[in-house]
Amino acid sequence: MDDLKDVILEYVIEEYADEDDEVTFDTPLISGGFVDSFSMVSLKRFLEVKYKISIPDEDASPEAFDSVDKIADLVTRFLSKQS
Amino acid sequence: MSFNDRVSRIYQQELDEIRGAGLFKQERFIHSPQAADIEVEFPVGAAVQKVINICANNYLGLSSHPEVLEAAHEGLDRRGYGMSSVRFICGTQDIHRELESKVTEFLGTEDTILFPSCMDANAGVFEAILTNEDIMISDRLVHASIIDGMRLCSAEHDTFKHGDMKHLEKKLQQFQDKRFRVIINDGVYSMDGDTAKLDAIVQLAEAYDAMVFLDDSHASGFIGKTGRGTHEKYGVVGKIDIITTTFGKALGGASGGCVSGRREIVELCRQRARPYLFSNALAPVIISGVLKALEILNRSTELRDKLEWNASYWRKGLTEAGFILKEGDSPIVPVMLFNAKLSQDFSRDLYGEGIYAIGFFFPVVPKGQARIRTQLSASHDKHHLDKALEAFIKIGKKYVVLGKTKEQIIEMYGL
Numbered sequence: 001m002d003d004l005k006d007v008i009l010e011y012v013i014e015e016y017a018d019e020d021d022e023v024t025f026d027t028p029l030i031s032g033g034f035v036d037s038f039s040m041v042s043l044k045r046f047l048e049v050k051y052k053i054s055i056p057d058e059d060a061s062p063e064a065f066d067s068v069d070k071i072a073d074l075v076t077r078f079l080s081k082q083s
Numbered sequence: 084m085s086f087n088d089r090v091s092r093i094y095q096q097e098l099d100e101i102r103g104a105g106l107f108k109q110e111r112f113i114h115s116p117q118a119a120d121i122e123v124e125f126p127v128g129a130a131v132q133k134v135i136n137i138c139a140n141n142y143l144g145l146s147s148h149p150e151v152l153e154a155a156h157e158g159l160d161r162r163g164y165g166m167s168s169v170r171f172i173c174g175t176q177d178i179h180r181e182l183e184s185k186v187t188e189f190l191g192t193e194d195t196i197l198f199p200s201c202m203d204a205n206a207g208v209f210e211a212i213l214t215n216e217d218i219m220i221s222d223r224l225v226h227a228s229i230i231d232g233m234r235l236c237s238a239e240h241d242t243f244k245h246g247d248m249k250h251l252e253k254k255l256q257q258f259q260d261k262r263f264r265v266i267i268n269d270g271v272y273s274m275d276g277d278t279a280k281l282d283a284i285v286q287l288a289e290a291y292d293a294m295v296f297l298d299d300s301h302a303s304g305f306i307g308k309t310g311r312g313t314h315e316k317y318g319v320v321g322k323i324d325i326i327t328t329t330f331g332k333a334l335g336g337a338s339g340g341c342v343s344g345r346r347e348i349v350e351l352c353r354q355r356a357r358p359y360l361f362s363n364a365l366a367p368v369i370i371s372g373v374l375k376a377l378e379i380l381n382r383s384t385e386l387r388d389k390l391e392w393n394a395s396y397w398r399k400g401l402t403e404a405g406f407i408l409k410e411g412d413s414p415i416v417p418v419m420l421f422n423a424k425l426s427q428d429f430s431r432d433l434y435g436e437g438i439y440a441i442g443f444f445f446p447v448v449p450k451g452q453a454r455i456r457t458q459l460s461a462s463h464d465k466h467h468l469d470k471a472l473e474a475f476i477k478i479g480k481k482y483v484v485l486g487k488t489k490e491q492i493i494e495m496y497g498l
Binding site: 020033036038039041042045 | 239240257450
């Protein structure tokens with residue numbers, strides 16, 4: 001789980017952060033105005049390719065993507081469904 | 084369900100939340116035509132005050148230009164007040180088509196279709212030409228109307244970091260499996276005043292088989308050597324597939340907008356774009372005014388040259404005084420104050436000195452990037468700018484921000 005969180009955090013920082021931004025596992029990404037809901041699509045794509053899962057649009061809600069912690073929970077849920 | 088107490092209470096709560104967040108917008112009543120010198124009543128009921136306006140989109144000073152007014156009067160007399168129809172039933176006059184043709188010529192495109200506003204053009208164009216097999220890749224700072232337009236479209240969407248060509252390239256590589264890719268940009272970004280690097284964007288579009296979309300609302304009429312827009316500045320006239328722009332800013336400032344670009348795209352908009360299909364045709368008085376505005380710009384670059392001089396003089400004056408500005412060379416010059424309350428206090432004090440400029444803060448701009456956005460106009464003369472500079476320096480001294488770094492201002496006022 002920690003590895004998973006680290007991978008997601010690294011992607012989020014590279015993809016969305018500016019120089020001054022500090023992002024941690026529980027930083028509110030969408031509700032905090034850090035990631036707009038439009039930009040989520042690349043994150044969803046990244047997760048699907050990296051973890052070979054398929055996240056239906058109805059599960060990829062702004063709430064479910066609102067922090068690295070929540071995203072990791074979502075990915076774990078889909079990984080366990082597959083196993 | 085009627086509009087009962089419960090409904091009223093919920094709406095009141097929502098309004099209170101907006102007020103509580105400091106986001107409640109109040110209109111200021113202007114008792115004069117749009118110009119460099121205006122008469123403003125603010126707050127409501129206060130005595131009308133004469134102020135210098137440095138927050139209008141009246142970039143070329145055409146909003147109250149005598150030739151535009153005369154042409155508008157003539158249009159009213161010759162073609163009437165309203166069309167009482169959408170374009171495709173009985174709302175298209177000869178002058179509507181004439182304006183479409185003149186805009187095409189001005190922007191160096193293949194064809195043009197008029198919309199009631201550029202907001203409508205942006206709301207309608209994507210849905211008309213893209214499907215769920217396509218991808219829209221937009222700069223993260225594009226205008227809200229583009230975001231609304233993308234939301235109305237079934238194509239997938241993604242974003243790239245503002246002005247970051249490497250990031251854009253990565254996205255283009257990532258979406259090579261799509262039927263169409265469209266790179267979506269503003270020409271001049273309205274809050275920062277910087278421009279899209281269209282030469283690099285066109286190169287990437289050619290390399291990765293993408294179309295380029297450009298909203299040039301804050302550029303048409305004055306950016307580029309002859310004012311054609313951002314595509315002229317970057318030497319890519321004829322290479323932008325879709326340009327949307329407004330007549331509500333530099334080109335007379337009344338209202339109306341258009342989609343201009345590839346012939347087939349314009350024709351698809353004529354067949355499918357909902358704001359075009361279901362809105363009244365632009366009023367003849369507006370069409371006549373915009374036709375005259377274009378004629379003035381085709382005749383001479385005097386107005387855009389004056390605007391360029393004004394912007395450069397203004398930028399130099401503020402920089403020498405010790406203000407922090409957003410870099411750029413457009414007539415949008417943001418004076419950075421970082422703290423939201425400071426931006427509001429500064430704006431209020433400027434008004435007290437007879438200068439009308441607005442402070443912007445989150446969510447209109449990112450958190451910690453509050454600013455006074457100033458906008459220059461060809462209607463400003465040097466004495467307007469000198470008086471405004473004097474006021475900025477006076478208020479800047481009051482709040483001790485002159486010559487200070489971003490960190491020092493944040494240390495004094497917080498984020």
